Amino acid sequence: MPASLSLEAIGDDTVQMMRFWRRLLNDGQAGLGDEAIGRWPNRYWVAEITGTHPRYKYERRFLSGKKDYANANSVGSRGVRVWFVLKEGKLYEIKSPVSWHRSERYFATVREGLVVQLTDDEAGAMVAAMEGPCQASDR
Numbered sequence: 587m588p589a590s591l592s593l594e595a596i597g598d599d600t601v602q603m604m605r606f607w608r609r610l611l612n613d614g615q616a617g618l619g620d621e622a623i624g625r626w627p628n629r630y631w632v633a634e635i636t637g638t639h640p641r642y643k644y645e646r647r648f649l650s651g652k653k654d655y656a657n658a659n660s661v662g663s664r665g666v667r668v669w670f671v672l673k674e675g676k677l678y679e680i681k682s683p684v685s686w687h688r689s690e691r692y693f694a695t696v697r698e699g700l701v702v703q704l705t706d707d708e709a710g711a712m713v714a715a716m717e718g719p720c721q722a723s724d725r
Contacts, residue, residue, distance in 0.1 A: 587699040591670045593630045595653065596683040599662040601626050629689060632670045635677040635709070637717055644713060646679065672696045677704075677712045 595601075604626040611619030633646035651668035658665040672678055674696045683689045693709035694701050704712070 587674055587696075589672050589674075589696045589699050589701050591632065591672055591680070591694075591701050592654075592667045593632070593651070593670070593680070593682045594664070595628070595630055595666040595668050596686060597629060597663055598653075598666045601628060602662070629681070629683045630668060631681050632672070633679045635679055635693075635713060638713060644679065672701060674699075677709060677716070679709075 604623055608619035608623040608626070611622055632649045632651065634649060635644045636647055637645040639645045649670050651670045654667040654669060655662065655665075657667065672694070676695065678694050679691070680694055681689055681691045693704040693706065695704060695712065696702070
């Protein structure tokens with residue numbers, strides 16, 4: 587049974603504004619926006635862990651969420667929620683802002699329709715199990 591996860595997109599108005607200006611400058615002159623403003627990544631994300639990666643430890647597939655502005659303030663800096671659908675038995679890494687200056691990063695899975703937070707060791711065991719005994723012994 588799938589589960590839904592909601593994260594607050596704190597400061598989403600600023601991220602969206604900076605992306606707008608970067609795209610506008612890039613439309614005027616290729617690469618100008620990238621040079622002047624740079625990339626503004628989301629402060630939140632949910633990624634499905636699909637295996638190991640030689641550089642980043644885990645191979646990730648980032649999920650798209652649906653934004654909900656129902657409880658947002660007038661500028662969209664607080665109260666914007668992003669909803670993700672998580673599937674049972676999959677391993678996820680989640681980055682969730684908890685304040686303007688701090689974010690939590692953790693592993694989770696879905697059990698009986700509930701999102702369950704995992705320790706790093708539990709997440710590592712799930713990755714080892716998904717890769718099978720042959721690949722796990724090669725490390």
